[in-house]
Amino acid sequence: HHLTHHLPAALRGAEFFIEYQPLVKMRDGSLEGAEALVRWSHPRHGVLGPDRFIPLAEHTGLIVPLGRWVLREAVRQACQWQVRGIGGARPLKVNVNLSPRQLHHPELVEDTIAVLEEAGLPPSSLCLEVTETAMIRADENELRPLRQLADLGVGIALDDFGTGYSNLANLRRLPASTLKLDRSFTQGLQRAPADPVDLKIVEGIVSLAHTLELSVTVEGVETSTQADQLRDLGCDSAQGWYYARPGPPERLPEAV
């Protein structure tokens, strides 16, 4: 694949950039932080989304240096927001996606600590997102680094939750602090009143999450109808086009 071929040079040549999508507290609509989403500004193909190159980077192992670059860049950015007092009294957080391959990397914990210390960002201002599927597949050895980071105060989010067929009892053994409800659930709440079964399913997941002391973030909120229903169902935070699309870091202060 020719894109695969050009990944290393693209990383050296700084062709990647990050957009940030706001995360909003549902209770009062305030800005809580943002998810870092990487893009590739390809000299010939234009801007490529992560779905075009993350799987390739995973396959070749380049995801490790690329992921490290995203982490350093996003942490540095969060630090700038905090220094400039954006988001008011509560310090803004940044969410960074981790690929399964990065979970297996022996230096994940050291690298993450080093990046946080270098920038001077408190660990609690960083949240690492790992897909539910990757988490379920992880064995104790692979969960240990996440647990170490969680013990330091780093948030761990179960991304795309509800698509991975978790054994629900299994959730107890995961070092997660947040469950990110997949946007397929949000889509079920497009109309009001929504299908009562769809409502009950979300209600059940939120209740289970809160019992396990996990906060719930909903993905893919596109309308006020969805936002209102998800807030009433007890979801804690939200992300989606209704609030803001992913954008450059300069746009975050006025995003919400």
Ligand code: G
């Ligand atoms: O909004 P967007 O099309 O950028 O996101 C598509 C997918 O790409 C999301 O599921 C997100 O988890 C993933 N993604 C975005 N940025 C990164 C990244 O830096 N690392 C990894 N591993 N995945 C990412």
Ligand code: G
């Ligand atoms: O990590 P994750 O898969 O959740 O990455 C977010 C992905 O979802 C990105 O591709 C982002 O552009 C996309 N996205 C963010 N908000 C919305 C939304 O409100 N609706 C839809 N359809 N996609 C969204």
Ligand code: MN
């Ligand atoms: Mn994500």
Ligand code: NA
């Ligand atoms: Na996701």
